[in-house]
Amino acid sequence: MYHQQWLELVQQALSEIETQYAQSPVSEKPKWRNRFREIKKSCDQMLESWAVIAEQLAELMEKYPDLNEEEKEIEEEVWLHESAVRSFRQGQGYYGLTMFKEAKQLFEEVVEHEPDFLLGRIYLGLSQFHEGELHEAERHFQLVTNTASHDSFVGFAHHMLGCIAVKRGDDRKAIKQFSKVTSLLPDHEDAWFNLGACHFRLGEYHEAVPYFYHALSVNEDDWEAMYYLSHCYRHCQEWNSVSFWRLASYEKTHHPRILESIAHDYEEMGDHEQALEWYQRLLASDPKRTGAYHGMAWNLWALKRTDEAIMWLKKGLTLFRDDQPLLFAYVWMSMASGQMRKAVHALDLLPLEQVEQPMWLAMRSRLSSQQGDYQEASRLAEQLMEQEIPTLKAMGHYQKGRIFLEQKNVDEAIRHFKEARQLAKDWKDPLFFEGVCHLMNGCPDHTRSCWSEIVT
Template sequence: MKIEDWFQTLRSKAETIEEKWSDATEQERLQLADQLFYLRQVSDTVVDLWLQFEERLSIAIRRIKQMEGQLPVDDKHTQVAVTNETSDKDSSQSEVASAPLKKGKESTSELKEANPYDPVFRRGEGFYHLRMFQDAKKCFEELMQHAPDWESGRLYYAYSLLFCEEQEHAFREFRLLSRSASSPTVVASSFNAIGCILAEEQQWLEAAQAFKSSLEIKTDQEEARYNLALCYLKDGDAQEALDEIEKCLQKDEDDWESQMLWLRAAQLLQSMDESAELAPPSPIQLPTRDLDTDTLQEMASLYESVGNYHRAQICYHFLTERLPREGWAWHGLAWNTWLIAGTKRALTLMKKAISLAPDQDDFTFSYGWMQLFDGKIDEAVRAFRQMLEKNRENRLGQSGMISAYEKMGEYAAAKRMAKEFTEDQEPYVRSLGYFHLGRLAVVEENWRMAEQYFQRTLPHISQLREVPIYMQLCASKLGEQTSVKELLQPEL
């Protein structure tokens, strides 16, 4: 049996025990507990054997390198390659308002070849890479008592503290290394970690300075560049974030985290400036089936927000392949297909979404909206009324009916329903009501009234992107010169 298959068997046993536990009798739970205890013994044995193997392997590699003349055989400091190992996302990232920071995981940069505490270092290193950070911390804490100048050991110690959520202590250790370490890699890594700690406290300006310091020491410190872009984004500097993240994509066009960050920054910039023309940089490739479900779903949403419906459509296509019973995936595919190719190609997909989730009002509304804009008003009205039969106060169904009344020329009925929105407790619903009234005033060419209604939607301008265009039209009809950019500026 392959080792991968053996571990899969162990994982399956653990999952089976978890699934059976809630419905098990007291006697069955005792048996399941015994099985869990056995699995824990297996895990402990594997860890011990792996640590022994890792230590022996490291010794063998060093001795072979010495025999080949790649390493000196005296007691002086020996340089060993540094690897960041940023591919392990679970233990190298932290969530900051839904966006991951890259803390990094450092391997050895300097060690004393004949140091008597080398076994302690190796054991701590083994625990660290197994993500057993409490055990790693104990090893490196012991190492620091006997070899406080061992830079790699102190760096590992600081990271272990960080992943044990002892931020204050970790911050002191990283600060010490940033000021005293001789290795540029250790200094740069320390500044990057300092920036991550500050960013988690939302001190964006100070964090950005730490990431800049990391890049000044090592210009190829890509984790720090990504983190700097993230800080710019969280601090509202969308253009600066785009500039930095594009540098990351030039280095690694397959970095999906950087691609996601570019999309978030583009979304923010577009919400700040509707006239901004954004096209994904050439390194951003088309989404692939290899991406996990959550990534595909978020990318689809972000692509939609910046108007790149073709890429959003690709994401949803892959999602429907992977999740054929999920109505939201079919709805996303249908909606973006409609935006690209119109109702004829999208309607079948939308019906599929509704059949999988018949109680989802969003899907019924989308179906009605497609029919409305295809000129099939009776079909649209039937869909909206179906929503209102279930709930007379359904604002989505009412909004669809207001647009249907407008199409049918029944302006009085449309105004009556829109005015109900303006009395709602929710600010967005009130703004939607004023938006509908503004559009009806435009149809009646009452430009001053339309302008006043649209002005009242401004607190929610980001959700109603058509408003600046309508206001520019009103200004033009009233003989005023107002640009879309001016309309987007907040009032002082």
């Protein structure tokens, strides 16, 4: 009990140092360095005591083997000469404190003196994995898969090889490794979950679903598997299943991420009242969640409660002055409600390094157009058209088309709307305004053709 309390206190202190040190002024940094040294000294003393006790335990077991007769016979994978016990125990202690650099050094000593001690090699690979030394970690886990005789060791090594592949962004290779784990260890929950996660990242949502169900069959309280299931069904537009698994995961853990996802679901389904209710719950759970302020504003706007929507954006910007999505929504809503002065004032607050970002180029172009400054609006739209990313170029052409349309230059507007469609084929807005242009030109058949594509 005392050891657990001590461990929790140490972890809490280390987390505080990690959070505060980087942002502390120079005058306060010595305080955090002194605290870190004190913690490390305390850990070293604890680990030294631990190693002494471990040696005494080993001596007693050697002298009186029947003291430990309930345990299974020690196999070579976990056999360790008493000369290396101290380093191994100290390494385990550092690893438990997430001090992976120190742990790695001790496990390297263990493996050097006892190369056949596979548990030490696994701990070394794990420490290297956490330190980002993936190539070295991979070498050790591969060796374990080739030499271990027990399925538990082989399966764990394959699992870590899968985790390394995930770190490298190779989900296909990871799937092969995790599949080997489940064939050896059918009740390995993490392997089933990771198989689902790999397929999910690859966009293979139907393939991911049964793996998350397997994870739940091993652990019925796995809220993350439930959460991913809801995302899979969301991509398949199976809304009843989405709601079921969202709420199931919420019952297991009132995690803000789940609250936000449920709110998004109702928002996408057009149930703005329910979305508002869940965003309110999110704010009660996590008042510093910027997405909650944005969500409140957007759904109030959709319900035509304009003043309340803008009030929530102001409240969010008071707390998070530099949050770009909130500021963008505030400028957009101000423009849409005809409050141009507020929009201009908000844009004046934008930091210089952000003024030329594509999202703000589009916003500034639209604002200039609505103010009648078509020359400035065109200049900003042309900057977007020069971007390398097709969707950004499309946005530039779309904005250019809107400018020409407002100037009654219909033919030029049509040309730019068509170009926007070519660059972003799933974007419907250019189609709508192209249809408007054809209607102005007296070509209703062309208008019907454009607008029919919007609803298909």
